[in-house]
Amino acid sequence: MSDTTVVEARLRWRAAPLARSLLTVVAAALGVAVIGSRWQLLVFVAPMIGVLCSVRWQRSVGGIRVSGEPAVVRCFESEQAQVSVAVTGAPAVLTVTPTAGMQLTAVEGTTAERRTVCGSAPRWGRYPVRATIEATAPGGLLVGVDTVDACEIYVFPRAAPQPTPLPRTELPDRLGVHLTRHTGPGVEYADVRPYVPGDQLRTVNWPVSARRGRLHVTERLTDRGADVVVLIDNHAQAPGPATQATERTARGAAQVVQTALRNGDRAGIVALGGYRPRWLGVDIGRRQFYRVLDTVLGSGDGFESLTGTLAPRAAVPPGAIVVAFSTLLSTEFALALIELCKRGHAVVAVDVLDGAPFEDDLDPLAGRMWALQRSAMYRDMSTIGIDVVHWSGDGALADAMRLVPDRHRTLLRRS
Incomplete structure (x- = not known):
């Protein structure tokens, strides 16, 4: 949660119900006076006309401020987040309204100038909490109304609990949980070799050393x-x-990052295209998971902005595994994947497009030709080193990622 946000209201003034009632009575009385030649009605409505003429001299209310506490609330889907909205500076009536897709529930103990509500949304996204202020001028003939965004509720997508397998590749020399073919600190047996000066004594294999008559160590x-x-x-x-x-795309990104951080790996994210391309460098820890979700929603200021169409080198460290979620309909995004593959990264593209991107009432031959074209694209991208897997809406991401070919094992066999 962040600090309280304060927004100054800019009221739009219009006639109050009292002014409209007086105007209706004056118009009716003047009409009857003209039609029926009753001058006495003019004397009756003269004070009302004087009141209506004083509208231009009435002092309007200013300096009304709307505060939301806290300014930003983060929660997951279907969870409730409590926010308080208050109006200060002048007497006014406050009404809190939700945006589309969000539900607000009033909390007991609220007043006309302070509202405490609990908001929840079944789908992830950014949901501003809008406050409508209605203030009446001192004379009672004018009323000012304005609607402002008092605070925001960021609803994060829920990631599936299943771990997501990653493609096999050469990993950087850093301790982790992924078993490699390199010898070093670990628990899996590799080989036995003769002892050389500098080996630790705790690695000495005493049974083998006794049989062979010289010291041997276990790798x-x-x-x-x-x-x-x-x-x-x-x-x-x-x-x-x-x-x-x-x-x-959002749920898959959250699931991949969640699996990586649970395994002690470093994770980051790059969002290409759209009105605000952005990236977040790799890091570890639980806080990184929430920073990644903020970057997915484009909220906060914990990420970096970019202007090009390629992933910056600072966002993708050497030897990183890149998992891309895309419909593979954008040429610029495909060029970004090819550029990452040329840098030497293991790139896996997850095709999240379910079906053909056109209406179903076309000729069935068009759908079959589209499927053949996509298969050819999968083959061409695999040839240059980018593995493409299809993730449909009714399947799990873990099942789709298991279809990634083990290029690392193929290279070992060839060598």
């Missing part, structure tokens, strides 16, 4: 950590199934 396979960078496609999509793929 073990080392466990290393990985750098995982998630690449998400925020380019404009055509209406239809392509726009619905945003849901799987």
Whole structure:
């Protein structure tokens, strides 16, 4: 949670109900006086006309401020977040209204100038809490209304609990939980070799040394950590199934980052395209998970902005594993994947497009030709080193990631 936010209201003044009632009575009385030649009605409505003429001299209310506490609340889907909205500076009536997709529940003990509500949303996203202020001028003939965003509720997507497998590749020399073929500190048996000066005595294999008459040590396979960078496609999509793929993109990114951080790996994210391209460097820890979710939603200021169409080198450290979520309809995003592959990264593209990006009432031959074209694209990208897997809406991401070919094992066999 962050500090309290204060927004100054800019009231739009209009006639109050009292002014409209007086105007209605004056108009009716003047009409009857003209039609029926009753001059006495003019004497009756003269004070009312004087009151209406004083509208231009009435002093309007100013300096009304709306405060939201806290300014930003973060929660997950279907969780409740409590916020308080208050109006200060002048007497006014405060009404809190939710945005589309969010539900607000009033908390007991609220007043006309301070509202405490609990908000929840079934879908992830950014939900501003809007406050409507209605203030009446001292004369009672004018009323000012304004609507401001008092605070925001950031709803994070829930990640599936299943771990997401990562492609096999050469990992940086850092301790982790991924078993490699390199010897070093670890628990898995690798080999036995003769003792050389500098070996630790605790690695001496005494039974083998006794049989062979000289000291031998046991070598073990080392466990290393990985750098995982998630690449998400925020380019404009055509209406239809392509726009619905945003849901799987956010959930898939959260699941990959959650699995990496649970394994002790470093994780980061790069969002290409859209109105605000951004990236967050790799890091470890629980706080990094929430920073990644903030970057997915484009909230806060913990990430860096970029202006190009390629992932910056600072965001993708050498030897990092890149998992991209995209509909693979943008040429700029495909070029970014190819550039990462040329840098030597292990790149896996997850196709989140479920179906063809056009209407179903076309000729069935168009759908089959589209499927053949996508298969050819998968083959061409695999040829240059980018493995593409399809993730449908009814399947799990872990099942799709298991279809990534083990290029590391193929290289070992060839060598």
